[in-house]
Amino acid sequence: MSFANRILNRSYFILILLAASTLRAQPVLFQKPLSPRIANYDIDVSMDPKSHLLKGHELLTWYNKSSDVITAIPFHLYQNAFRNNKSTFMRESAGSFGVKDVKEEELGYIEITSIKLPGGEDITKNMRFIQPDDDNAEDKTVAIIPLAAALRPGESAVLSFDFTVKFPQPPRARSGIKDEYIFAGQWFPKAGVYTDGKWNCHQYHSNTEFFADFGVYNVRITVPDKEIVGATGIEYKVVNNGDGISTHYYHAEDVHDFAWTSSPEYLEFKGKAENVDIRVLLQPDHANQAQRHLDALKTAIEYFHKLYGDYPYSNFTLVDPRRGALGTGGMEYPTLVTSGTAYGMPECLRLPEMVIIHEFGHNYWYGMVASNEFEESWLDEGINSYSEYQIMSEKYGPDADFLDFACCRINDIQFGRSQYILAPSTDPVIRYGWEYYSGASYGVNSYMKPGLILTTLQNYLGKETMLKLMRTYFERWRFKHPKTKDFIAVANEVSGEDLNWFFDQALYSNATLDYSVEKVTTTDLPADKGYDFNRAVEGAVPPSTPAQSEKADSAKTGGTVKMYFSQIDVRRIGTFKFPVEVEATFEGGEKVREKWDGQDLWKKFRYLKPERLVSACVDPDGKIPLDANFTNNSKTVQTQRLGINKTSAQLLFWVQSLFDMPELLNLVTFLTALF
Amino acid sequence: MIFSAAKKGVIDVWQTKRIIIVYYMASLLTGLLVAYPFSMIVGNFAGNSLMGKKLGGGIDFDFLFEFLGKNSGALSALGGLIIIAAAAFALSLLFLSGGALTVYVSGERYSPGQFWGGAAHYFGRFFRLMLWSLPLLAVFFCLQFLETLFVRLFFGSDPYQSITYWGGWVRIGLAFIGILLYYVVFDYARIHVVVSGERKMRLAILEGIKFAFRHFFSVFLLALLLFVSGLLLLAAYNLISDKLTAPSGFILLLLIAVQQLYVFFRMYLRLTLLSGQLKLYSQLAGQIFL
Numbered sequence: 001m002s003f004a005n006r007i008l009n010r011s012y013f014i015l016i017l018l019a020a021s022t023l024r025a026q027p028v029l030f031q032k033p034l035s036p037r038i039a040n041y042d043i044d045v046s047m048d049p050k051s052h053l054l055k056g057h058e059l060l061t062w063y064n065k066s067s068d069v070i071t072a073i074p075f076h077l078y079q080n081a082f083r084n085n086k087s088t089f090m091r092e093s094a095g096s097f098g099v100k101d102v103k104e105e106e107l108g109y110i111e112i113t114s115i116k117l118p119g120g121e122d123i124t125k126n127m128r129f130i131q132p133d134d135d136n137a138e139d140k141t142v143a144i145i146p147l148a149a150a151l152r153p154g155e156s157a158v159l160s161f162d163f164t165v166k167f168p169q170p171p172r173a174r175s176g177i178k179d180e181y182i183f184a185g186q187w188f189p190k191a192g193v194y195t196d197g198k199w200n201c202h203q204y205h206s207n208t209e210f211f212a213d214f215g216v217y218n219v220r221i222t223v224p225d226k227e228i229v230g231a232t233g234i235e236y237k238v239v240n241n242g243d244g245i246s247t248h249y250y251h252a253e254d255v256h257d258f259a260w261t262s263s264p265e266y267l268e269f270k271g272k273a274e275n276v277d278i279r280v281l282l283q284p285d286h287a288n289q290a291q292r293h294l295d296a297l298k299t300a301i302e303y304f305h306k307l308y309g310d311y312p313y314s315n316f317t318l319v320d321p322r323r324g325a326l327g328t329g330g331m332e333y334p335t336l337v338t339s340g341t342a343y344g345m346p347e348c349l350r351l352p353e354m355v356i357i358h359e360f361g362h363n364y365w366y367g368m369v370a371s372n373e374f375e376e377s378w379l380d381e382g383i384n385s386y387s388e389y390q391i392m393s394e395k396y397g398p399d400a401d402f403l404d405f406a407c408c409r410i411n412d413i414q415f416g417r418s419q420y421i422l423a424p425s426t427d428p429v430i431r432y433g434w435e436y437y438s439g440a441s442y443g444v445n446s447y448m449k450p451g452l453i454l455t456t457l458q459n460y461l462g463k464e465t466m467l468k469l470m471r472t473y474f475e476r477w478r479f480k481h482p483k484t485k486d487f488i489a490v491a492n493e494v495s496g497e498d499l500n501w502f503f504d505q506a507l508y509s510n511a512t513l514d515y516s517v518e519k520v521t522t523t524d525l526p527a528d529k530g531y532d533f534n535r536a537v538e539g540a541v542p543p544s545t546p547a548q549s550e551k552a553d554s555a556k557t558g559g560t561v562k563m564y565f566s567q568i569d570v571r572r573i574g575t576f577k578f579p580v581e582v583e584a585t586f587e588g589g590e591k592v593r594e595k596w597d598g599q600d601l602w603k604k605f606r607y608l609k610p611e612r613l614v615s616a617c618v619d620p621d622g623k624i625p626l627d628a629n630f631t632n633n634s635k636t637v638q639t640q641r642l643g644i645n646k647t648s649a650q651l652l653f654w655v656q657s658l659f660d661m662p663e664l665l666n667l668v669t670f671l672t673a674l675f
Numbered sequence: 676m677i678f679s680a681a682k683k684g685v686i687d688v689w690q691t692k693r694i695i696i697v698y699y700m701a702s703l704l705t706g707l708l709v710a711y712p713f714s715m716i717v718g719n720f721a722g723n724s725l726m727g728k729k730l731g732g733g734i735d736f737d738f739l740f741e742f743l744g745k746n747s748g749a750l751s752a753l754g755g756l757i758i759i760a761a762a763a764f765a766l767s768l769l770f771l772s773g774g775a776l777t778v779y780v781s782g783e784r785y786s787p788g789q790f791w792g793g794a795a796h797y798f799g800r801f802f803r804l805m806l807w808s809l810p811l812l813a814v815f816f817c818l819q820f821l822e823t824l825f826v827r828l829f830f831g832s833d834p835y836q837s838i839t840y841w842g843g844w845v846r847i848g849l850a851f852i853g854i855l856l857y858y859v860v861f862d863y864a865r866i867h868v869v870v871s872g873e874r875k876m877r878l879a880i881l882e883g884i885k886f887a888f889r890h891f892f893s894v895f896l897l898a899l900l901l902f903v904s905g906l907l908l909l910a911a912y913n914l915i916s917d918k919l920t921a922p923s924g925f926i927l928l929l930l931i932a933v934q935q936l937y938v939f940f941r942m943y944l945r946l947t948l949l950s951g952q953l954k955l956y957s958q959l960a961g962q963i964f965l
Contacts, residue, residue: 285836414736636723639722640722642922644718644721652707655757660941661905
């Protein structure tokens with residue numbers, strides 16, 4: 001052993017002692033750990049105020065809680081997605097995130113300068129990049145490091161990393177720097193997850209990025225004094241280093257990621273909800289929306305607490321991204337999320353509220369339940385979209401919870417459905433995030449369609465049962481990385497029904513749910529021509545009331561009362577089979593409800609009544625938002641001229657007005673661009 | 676002077692009501708060119724459904740999203756038709772303006788021969804005038820980019836959103852002013868052609884520019900007065916139409932009547948502006964023809 005090595009060894013020994021003593025100084029948030037705490041991080045990071053480069057030192061302590069012997073640890077190096085335009089992320093993002101015309105100086109990277117073992121042995125040279133998803137040799141977002149000694153079950157490995165990060169400028173997606181603003185997500189070497197007897201460590205993809213083990217994070221962020229810092233966990237100390245530089249000490253327990261942000265421009269607003277300390281970091285432009293942000297966040301915390309269970313952390317930070325850095329907006333990290341608004345955002349457009357409720361919700365599904373977003377994104381985004389639909393509707397009313405402006409009244413779920421109906425069957429919901437047909441298909445199948453699936457399931461099971469299902473799923477599986485089969489098992493258990501028929505179609509196939517009323521007919525039966533009611537209308541529902549029976553008898557015997565034979569043809573157009581209700585409406589307002597199991601390709605309902613059929617409707621209560629076409633859900637015997645004429649008259653008027661004042665287009669373009 | 680010109684315009688146009696009706700018919704026919712096929716598309720899509728029935732009450736966004744998503748081909752074709760109809764409307768107004776100006780310059784009562792003869796007589800010149808005026812339109816359209824320039828100069832390439840937001844409104848205002856100025860110059864150029872018999876349209880457009888900028892305050896205020904009157908009319912329409920939402924045939928008839936009455940008055944305003952500008956031209960240019 002050389003002298004230098006001995007020095008290094010001693011340095012490391014001192015470092016570990018220091019780390020241990022520092023650890024003792026950390027606050028303890030949970031007396032009893034909430035999670036297995038497999039991957040634990042102790043990180044020092046400092047930002048160079050001029051170059052904006054991050055220099056980091058990380059001590060990763062990884063516990064082998066599997067029953068296997070581990071010989072190597074893979075880890076994510078997310079920022080290498082921005083190293084060149086040939087990374088998997090960049091290839092998948094072509095045309096989106098503005099990466100098409102990215103300049104070299106705008107790129108980003110993470111450079112591992114050294115990896116050392118506790119004994120000081122430098123093992124950097126053993127590190128190699130791997131591409132488990134697509135064999136793209138240009139992709140350096142995952143690396144693997146063989147361990148010096150095999151790690152037996154119950155043992156732990158300690159690895160020390162030195163690294164440098166250059167963030168994309170401006171932020172292209174999720175992380176980056178824009179002038180004084182920095183948002184640091186996915187910024188440090190992060191271990192993969194050992195599960196099902198193998199490592200699960202996917203490359204950074206355009207659509208998906210999250211799956212990590214829980215642990216304890218101690219992070220010290222060194223930035224200039226003027227910076228206002230927000231981060232995962234709690235800030236328990238700020239030390240002024242005396243040279244215009246301060247170090248912010250953060251501690252988080254039972255989380256699986258750590259993000260932070262800093263900007264001297266942030267305005268800080270505070271609040272409290274359900275014993276959670278709220279902190280909102282707003283851009284100066286949005287100061288007048290502070291109360292709006294606080295209220296939305298309080299709503300989110302209170303509703304999630306009420307509906308699904310306890311939010312165990314003591315604080316929450318909401319970050320408002322800087323102008324020109326909206327790529328970092330609408331993102332979720334443990335105890336910290338980013339929102340998105342604009343100056344002049346009208347109150348009637350609840351876009352910030354929707355984003356805040358959605359992003360906070362991630363702290364339940366992504367944060368605590370922590371399913372594998374790479375492989376089953378619906379478990380996070382989809383369940384969260386469902387939660388968002390529920391809360392938006394409950395809080396802001398069921399008619400116009402998203403947009404409430406004059407005659408424009410749109411619900412969040414309607415807005416989601418508007419995107420779903422454009423491509424309801426391009427892919428099955430369950431696919432690896434990068435295997436969807438397109439980014440739009442990923443969006444529909446990860447967010448909107450699962451939201452509609454669960455809303456449909458809620459209407460099928462009843463609100464109480466669904467609430468119990470969701471609560472049970474959350475409470476049973478938080479901090480455990482559940483899979484789709486676990487969700488289905490909970491659904492079957494709570495509902496007391498085998499729902500595999502539903503989930504098989506909804507999640508594992510691309511079946512479209514679409515029932516339609518194909519035809520409605522109603523014809524009078526001329527009694528004076530000796531019509532044989534019983535034969536001619538075989539299968540028809542007989543008159544249901546004594547008065548109707550009397551009329552029928554009168555008709556049979558050549559009386560003056562007419563009888564009408566009505567028929568409704570209902571079709572299953574999609575391959576998704578789902579029980580539906582059919583409502584027939586007759587003259588005089590009588591409504592008859594039928595149930596159909598929806599299994600066959602069609603079903604005919606026949607009636608013999610003294611009143612004509614007026615209309616028929618599948619799913620009259622709108623319980624099946626997953627139905628890809630509402631318009632064909634009903635048929636009327638008479639053409640609805642009033643509605644058609646009104647719509648056409650409105651269009652005529654607006655066309656005439658537009659032709660007369662084409663300059664109005666300018667205003668429309670401006671308002672569209674603004675929001 | 677401005678108010679007297681406007682007043683004279685109102686009276687003269689009312690005395691030749693048939694011209695308003697002709698203008699209105701041009702608007703109605705070109706509008707129907709789009710609305711009728713649209714009605715067929717909507718009718719085929721939802722005519723025999725409860726969704727169609729709901730449309731009697733107001734906009735249903737489930738319907739709207741499905742209609743837009745499932746009729747994209749037909750709606751693209753309709754988009755093309757809108758462009759054709761808009762061009763047809765613009766050309767018809769260009770054509771009719773020759774007749775209207777001939778009648779107003781003559782100071783006589785409306786006669787079909789004079790009106791349609793004047794329309795046919797000046798259409799060729801007005802069309803060429805329009806082509807000559809296109810560079811001017813481009814210049815006036817670019818007026819709005821003064822705001823962009825101002826923001827770039829004083830706030831750099833990364834201004835606060837509040838600057839962008841309010842700047843956007845200023846840009847909208849400048850765009851309106853630019854378009855208004857273009858219309859003003861174009862109108863006075865047409866008046867010059869009718870009054871002087873000018874045959875060289877590049878000279879006519881120059882005369883229009885000279886006149887408009889020599890008497891900028893008067894001509895611009897007159898145009899602005901009638902533009903604001905148009906906005907007030909729109910506000911009044913909105914107030915009334917907001918009450919007419921009940922799903923009944925009678926209410927629908929009432930709504931259509933109010934809508935078409937609004938369009939009729941828009942045409943009235945358009946002609947009032949033309950007639951008022953003629954009056955102003957006669958007063959300011961010293962031309963005696965009324």
